[in-house]
Amino acid sequence: MRVAAIVTACALVPLLAPTVLVVTASLSPGEVLTFPPQGVTTRWYTEMFTSDAVWTALGNSLFVAGLSVLINVVCGVPAALALPHVGRYARTSFTVLLSLGLSSPTIVTAFAYFDLYGRIGLRGSLTAVAIAVAVTCFPFMLWTVLAAIEDTNPDLGPAAATLGADPVEQFLFVRLPLLAPGIVTGALVVFVLSITDFVVSQVLTTIDNQTLPVFVYSGLRGAISPALGAVSAFFIAVVALAFAVVLRLGRVERFLFRT
Numbered sequence: 540m541r542v543a544a545i546v547t548a549c550a551l552v553p554l555l556a557p558t559v560l561v562v563t564a565s566l567s568p569g570e571v572l573t574f575p576p577q578g579v580t581t582r583w584y585t586e587m588f589t590s591d592a593v594w595t596a597l598g599n600s601l602f603v604a605g606l607s608v609l610i611n612v613v614c615g616v617p618a619a620l621a622l623p624h625v626g627r628y629a630r631t632s633f634t635v636l637l638s639l640g641l642s643s644p645t646i647v648t649a650f651a652y653f654d655l656y657g658r659i660g661l662r663g664s665l666t667a668v669a670i671a672v673a674v675t676c677f678p679f680m681l682w683t684v685l686a687a688i689e690d691t692n693p694d695l696g697p698a699a700a701t702l703g704a705d706p707v708e709q710f711l712f713v714r715l716p717l718l719a720p721g722i723v724t725g726a727l728v729v730f731v732l733s734i735t736d737f738v739v740s741q742v743l744t745t746i747d748n749q750t751l752p753v754f755v756y757s758g759l760r761g762a763i764s765p766a767l768g769a770v771s772a773f774f775i776a777v778v779a780l781a782f783a784v785v786l787r788l789g790r791v792e793r794f795l796f797r798t
Contacts, residue, residue: 562772587769596754597777599665603740603750604733606669607676611729615680616722623688637681640674648675649742656743668743668750675739676732680725687721731781 587593618637622630640648652671653662661667691714737752744753751774755767 562768562775584769584773587773592754593751593770593773596749596751597774599744599748600734600750600752602665603669603672603736604730606666607673607733608726608730610670610673611677611680612722612726615677615725616684616718619681619684619688622685634681634685638678640676641678645675645738646742649739652739653742662743663745663748665744665748668740668748669733671739671743672733672736673729675736676729679728679732683721683725683728684718687718687724690721691717727781727784731778734781735778 618633622633625633635642649671652667656662656664656667735752736750737756740750740753741756744750746757749757751770755771755774
């Protein structure tokens with residue numbers, strides 16, 4: 540156990556070090572991001588919370604993530620419910636087909652959508668960005684709901700029918716509550732992946748509708764100020780909160796790490 544703890548600690552150091560460095564440097568009183576900071580100030584956080592550009596970028600990220608979750612729930616749940624009723628080989632083929640958004644390199648997917656949206660006149664639309672992000676995240680919703688279906692007892696539906704429940708009542712009051720943990724897990728995972736998406740958003744967004752990750756990256760082109768560190772720390776906190784909800788409510792390991 541002691542060896543495992545040491546190995547775990549050594550693995551966490553390179554993962555946590557950049558975050559600790561950025562958060563600490565964001566407290567620098569100077570105009571340039573430095574580490575260690577020559578003093579401590581919360582001035583940059585005050586400016587960040589009063590910056591319209593930051594809140595606009597965060598709002599864009601939340602819009603993309605929220606619409607991506609909605610698309611995945613509306614499309615992913617029916618797809619997962621339908622797959623067990625097709626043949627074994629057809630199920631495998633359809634599962635692979637529905638997972639193509641993740642199987643191809645993200646940058647290739649992003650430029651494919653860039654070309655497609657240019658042809659149909661949707662380039663620069665934040666809704667179009669959300670659709671592209673939703674496609675890349677779709678497999679996670681599909682897999683979690685499929686895993687939830689495998690965890691349910693197939694005899695519960697017929698048992699409910701013997702008690703007088705019609706097919707609609709069987710779905711609403713028997714199947715859906717049992718599938719809810721998988722649906723919630725998939726939605727939360729999709730939300731985290733969508734709000735942190737950079738590659739697709741970088742290619743498809745414009746300067747007028749940047750998401751927060753793209754906004755932070757754009758700030759790296761000039762002098763890196765503590766204000767940029769404050770925005771990064773704020774975004775880390777938002778994502779950490781969302782991921783904490785995933786771990787607390789979604790029990791993500793139950794559906795994504797199956798034996």
